[in-house]
Amino acid sequence: MGLLSLAIWTPIAFGVVLLALGRDDQARAVRWIALIGAIAGLLVTIPLYTGFQIGTSAMQFVEKVSWIERFNVHYHLGVDGISFWFIPLTAFINLVVVIAGWEVITTRVNQYMAAFLILSGLMIGVFASLDAILFYVFFEATLIPMYLIIGIWGGPNKIYAAFKFFLYTLLGSLLTLVALIFLYTKSGGSFDILTWHKLPLSSTAQTLIFFAFFAAFAVKVPMWPVHTWLPDVHVEAPTGGSAVLAAIMLKLGAYGFLRFSMPIAPDAAREFAWLMIALSLIAVVYVGLVAMVQQDMKKLVAYSSVAHMGFVTLGFFIFNPLGVSGGLVQMIAHGFVSGAMFLCIGVLYDRVHSREIASYGGVVNTMPRFAAFALLFAMANCGLPGTAGFVGEWMVILGAVKANFWVGFLAATALIFGAAYTLWMFKRVYLGPVTNDDVRGLTDINGREFLVLALLGAATLYMGVYPKPFTDVMDASVLDLLKHVAATKLN
Amino acid sequence: MDKISLITVYPEIILLVMACAIALIDLFVRSPRRGPTYLLTMATLLSVAAIQAVYASGNQTLYGFGNLVVSDPMANWLKCFAALAMAATLVYARPYAADRDMLRGGELFTLGLFSLLGIFIMISGNHFLVIYLGLELLTLSSYALVALRRDNAVATEAAMKYFVLGALASGFLLYGMSMIYGATGSLEIGEVFKAISTGQIKHQVLVFGLVFVVAGLAFKLGVVPFHMWIPDVYHGAPTAVTLMIGGAPKLAAFAIAIRLLVEGMLPLAFDWQQMLGILAIASLLIGNLAAIAQTNLKRMLAYSTIAQMGFVLLGLLSGVVNGNTLSAANAYSSAMFYTVSYVLTTLASFGIILLLARDGFESEEISDLAGLNQRSPLYAGVMAVCLFSLAGIPPLVGFHAKLSVLQALVASGQATYIALAVFAVMMSLIGAFYYLRVVKVMYFDDPVTATTVSAGLDVRAVLSLNGALILVLGILPGGLMALCAQAIVKMLQT
Numbered sequence: 001m002g003l004l005s006l007a008i009w010t011p012i013a014f015g016v017v018l019l020a021l022g023r024d025d026q027a028r029a030v031r032w033i034a035l036i037g038a039i040a041g042l043l044v045t046i047p048l049y050t051g052f053q054i055g056t057s058a059m060q061f062v063e064k065v066s067w068i069e070r071f072n073v074h075y076h077l078g079v080d081g082i083s084f085w086f087i088p089l090t091a092f093i094n095l096v097v098v099i100a101g102w103e104v105i106t107t108r109v110n111q112y113m114a115a116f117l118i119l120s121g122l123m124i125g126v127f128a129s130l131d132a133i134l135f136y137v138f139f140e141a142t143l144i145p146m147y148l149i150i151g152i153w154g155g156p157n158k159i160y161a162a163f164k165f166f167l168y169t170l171l172g173s174l175l176t177l178v179a180l181i182f183l184y185t186k187s188g189g190s191f192d193i194l195t196w197h198k199l200p201l202s203s204t205a206q207t208l209i210f211f212a213f214f215a216a217f218a219v220k221v222p223m224w225p226v227h228t229w230l231p232d233v234h235v236e237a238p239t240g241g242s243a244v245l246a247a248i249m250l251k252l253g254a255y256g257f258l259r260f261s262m263p264i265a266p267d268a269a270r271e272f273a274w275l276m277i278a279l280s281l282i283a284v285v286y287v288g289l290v291a292m293v294q295q296d297m298k299k300l301v302a303y304s305s306v307a308h309m310g311f312v313t314l315g316f317f318i319f320n321p322l323g324v325s326g327g328l329v330q331m332i333a334h335g336f337v338s339g340a341m342f343l344c345i346g347v348l349y350d351r352v353h354s355r356e357i358a359s360y361g362g363v364v365n366t367m368p369r370f371a372a373f374a375l376l377f378a379m380a381n382c383g384l385p386g387t388a389g390f391v392g393e394w395m396v397i398l399g400a401v402k403a404n405f406w407v408g409f410l411a412a413t414a415l416i417f418g419a420a421y422t423l424w425m426f427k428r429v430y431l432g433p434v435t436n437d438d439v440r441g442l443t444d445i446n447g448r449e450f451l452v453l454a455l456l457g458a459a460t461l462y463m464g465v466y467p468k469p470f471t472d473v474m475d476a477s478v479l480d481l482l483k484h485v486a487a488t489k490l491n
Numbered sequence: 492m493d494k495i496s497l498i499t500v501y502p503e504i505i506l507l508v509m510a511c512a513i514a515l516i517d518l519f520v521r522s523p524r525r526g527p528t529y530l531l532t533m534a535t536l537l538s539v540a541a542i543q544a545v546y547a548s549g550n551q552t553l554y555g556f557g558n559l560v561v562s563d564p565m566a567n568w569l570k571c572f573a574a575l576a577m578a579a580t581l582v583y584a585r586p587y588a589a590d591r592d593m594l595r596g597g598e599l600f601t602l603g604l605f606s607l608l609g610i611f612i613m614i615s616g617n618h619f620l621v622i623y624l625g626l627e628l629l630t631l632s633s634y635a636l637v638a639l640r641r642d643n644a645v646a647t648e649a650a651m652k653y654f655v656l657g658a659l660a661s662g663f664l665l666y667g668m669s670m671i672y673g674a675t676g677s678l679e680i681g682e683v684f685k686a687i688s689t690g691q692i693k694h695q696v697l698v699f700g701l702v703f704v705v706a707g708l709a710f711k712l713g714v715v716p717f718h719m720w721i722p723d724v725y726h727g728a729p730t731a732v733t734l735m736i737g738g739a740p741k742l743a744a745f746a747i748a749i750r751l752l753v754e755g756m757l758p759l760a761f762d763w764q765q766m767l768g769i770l771a772i773a774s775l776l777i778g779n780l781a782a783i784a785q786t787n788l789k790r791m792l793a794y795s796t797i798a799q800m801g802f803v804l805l806g807l808l809s810g811v812v813n814g815n816t817l818s819a820a821n822a823y824s825s826a827m828f829y830t831v832s833y834v835l836t837t838l839a840s841f842g843i844i845l846l847l848a849r850d851g852f853e854s855e856e857i858s859d860l861a862g863l864n865q866r867s868p869l870y871a872g873v874m875a876v877c878l879f880s881l882a883g884i885p886p887l888v889g890f891h892a893k894l895s896v897l898q899a900l901v902a903s904g905q906a907t908y909i910a911l912a913v914f915a916v917m918m919s920l921i922g923a924f925y926y927l928r929v930v931k932v933m934y935f936d937d938p939v940t941a942t943t944v945s946a947g948l949d950v951r952a953v954l955s956l957n958g959a960l961i962l963v964l965g966i967l968p969g970g971l972m973a974l975c976a977q978a979i980v981k982m983l984q985t
Contacts, residue, residue, distance in 0.1 A: 070972040071898065111868070137885035144879060147927070151935040159935055163927060170923055174916040181901040182909070
């Protein structure tokens with residue numbers, strides 16, 4: 001069994017064991033097994049990092065076994081510089097979420113932990129798949145645990161949110177399925193993504209394929225105007241669910257653009273780049289403004305996620321190395337920061353049971369240690385230099401200015417909005433005098449919460465100060481991708 | 492040519508003998524749960540399934556009784572699956588039936604065996620009349636099964652409705668067959684095919700007959716606009732019997748569709764594909780939309796069946812493109828895979844409904860499943876697997892079934908077929924909604940009753956195995972797919 005297979009199946013195997021364990025009277029054992037599973041899941045990704053060859057754009061750690069012979073489908077795994085970092089990131093966020101849910105979740109603990117472990121394995125599978133059907137299976141299968149996570153452990157309006165999440169994303173991916181089958185017949189019976197990269201296609205075919213992929217990936221990212229599911233879902237999802245959703249799940253869509261849309265339909269991608277850039281800019285500017293007026297902390301961070309993901313897609317579709325690497329770095333950084341933001345809200349919510357900004361005020365007085373972390377993540381969210389949030393945004397803006405000054409200019413203004421809504425929320429929640437008894441009675445974070453936030457804080461700072469390990473891995477693959485996209489595939 | 496070749500019908504003979512024997516033996520059984528009858532029936536079913544599997548692995552096409560019956564890999568595998576499906580049905584049905592005084596005589600088992608015999612004859616029939624006889628044997632047993640609770644007004648009404656509409660459908664089929672007979676001068680499928688292939692028979696007469704044959708088939712498959720009986724019969728019949736009607740017989744319906752349309756009338760494909768197209772679109776649309784409005788689980792599953800059968804038709808209609816039969820094997824094997832996986836899923840989902848039903852409580856409203864996850868995570872898991880599979884979500888078998896049918900459609904390269912594929916996936920999105928709603932009730936709602944779910948060892952084992960199979964075939968579908976493909980290729984060669 002290869003390393004990538006281990007990374008996928010270790011958490012899933014632990015998840016299945018947890019499901020078999022059953023009842024809530026063994027909650028303690030269940031938590032420890034989940035923790036061991038999450039740590040094991042993270043540990044098996046370490047050899048991936050140490051063994052990763054920098055400077056080549058070829059697929060590494062390739063595993064290829066025939067899976068469904070009738071349709072020539074293979075269990076084909078491999079990573080390159082584009083997909084590599086998401087695998088440890090997923091395992092890391094999974095570990096954080098398991099610790100964060102430790103004593104917060106008291107009902108059906110085994111199912112909760114199992115859902116997250118299985119979800120984490122499936123998401124790693126998405127990033128590691130080089131076969132379209134394998135990719136699609138992992139991509140769709142993630143809906144099941146997430147649907148249950150939102151629906152079982154979510155807030156008051158959880159059922160609406162769970163359905164909206166499931167059906168909205170399913171709508172997009174079903175169209176993609178037709179496109180995948182179309183490519184299968186066009187390529188003479190292959191589901192191999194790398195083969196498809198080389199497949200010549202007519203202009204109409206490329207356009208249709210591009211928009212079919214767009215349906216799935218834009219919904220998942222989510223891009224304006226199909227982002228409306230995200231705030232509703234975030235508000236109702238449990239803290240862990242929100243963290244995984246924002247940190248990893250949104251990246252599945254952005255990753256899809258890089259792995260499918262751009263290399264398979266490069267001519268269409270160039271032709272419709274203006275549209276993608278326009279939608280990204282709307283997300284960055286308009287959704288940023290929307291975030292500013294939110295009363296609900298989770299909604300605010302959700303809209304801020306949409307705006308940040310707008311940077312990612314913007315970076316991809318300006319087709320220069322800075323932009324694409326910047327987008328990728330932004331994806332990883334956003335994984336750490338948005339995950340942390342949602343966990344911070346979770347810390348407050350567990351104590352006060354309110355997500356309204358107005359219910360708080362002066363939290364810094366009662367929870368100084370927690371407020372320090374919150375400040376760090378707030379700063380990272382506005383893109384302060386020295387934090388992870390800065391690197392990606394800066395690269396994307398730089399790339400955008402190179403491509404077109406006004407695009408870069410508009411994107412840069414969004415940084416101001418980002419700072420405005422994040423800092424204004426920080427001020428209203430944390431600073432000032434203590435406003436009510438709920439806040440007066442707050443106790444500061446315990447060791448477990450400290451550990452969670454410290455892990456994420458360390459990652460945020462490390463990436464902000466020294467992003468080289470991240471960009472080094474990407475460079476070769478990004479350049480290769482851009483070279484590929486620049487060449488026409490019309491026949 | 493005129494050899495009797497008994498070997499082709501050994502399984503049928505065993506079934507017939509055992510059905511009669513069990514009817515007699517049951518007279519001496521006193522236990523109210525019919526233990527000995529049950530065991531004998533199971534032994535019969537399993538040995539018949541084993542024999543069929545052995546036949547199927549021989550991968551040979553044999554004809555018997557002067558070409559009246561055929562034993563090819565497709566028939567053998569379908570019969571093997573049908574026997575297993577009937578066995579699972581009876582395992583799930585026995586506790587339910589015992590609680591409802593339906594086991595007073597051994598009729599449930601005897602009629603089950605007879606209906607399986609009908610299924611076998613339909614699947615193996617190589618002659619219009621033999622197929623018709625098999626169909627009648629199946630439906631007559633089913634009428635009696637639906638009416639098994641004769642004091643129950645709803646069930647009696649359902650039986651009545653089923654009988655009247657079923658007789659009408661049989662009439663259609665017979666009328667169509669007689670038309671074809673008139674035109675071609677033969678009732679034997681191979682001869683009919685040859686006669687039509689000559690191209691010297693008047694097209695109008697053939698198509699006229701074809702319309703009636705397709706209408707009759709549509710009735711048996713339960714596709715719109717011949718679907719009216721499905722919701723009422725599914726709802727009205729005792730759940731155990733619903734499963735007997737909705738499970739194994741679908742395999743037979745698929746088989747006769749292949750025998751009549753493909754083996755008999757492939758040269759008319761252009762005509763019947765259009766008809767199936769209209770039926771498929773209507774079924775997907777009405778089945779899925781009507782299912783949303785249902786509060787009764789059995790009715791919902793009935794409408795869902797209609798929609799699922801629409802998918803099977805999509806597989807059947809994409810075989811011949813512009814008179815070219817190159818993709819035929821691909822298309823028909825996708826339909827076969829779809830049917831088999833559908834039956835597998837139906838068995839488990841009705842198995843859960845039967846399991847939850849208790850004395851005097853039918854557990855057939857969707858709300859009756861509320862909080863099942865808290866009461867029994869295992870059974871809630873099995874039901875969720877079924878529902879996600881029916882919705883076509885990977886990694887479950889239903890996804891691969893939908894994938895292969897869509898692939899058959901797209902492979903045709905016709906713009907209309909690709910549009911059909913897009914239409915079909917949009918409809919399965921609607922389908923996902925009502926399947927998810929049941930998952931929601933099981934997982935998100937609080938239980939109304941705290942009673943734990945208990946079941947006998949046999950039910951538990953078979954149900955867990957059934958649920959696991961949906962998942963395992965979803966992860967490793969290659970074997971079953973290859974099996975369907977081989978069977979269909981062999982069928983097309985002859």
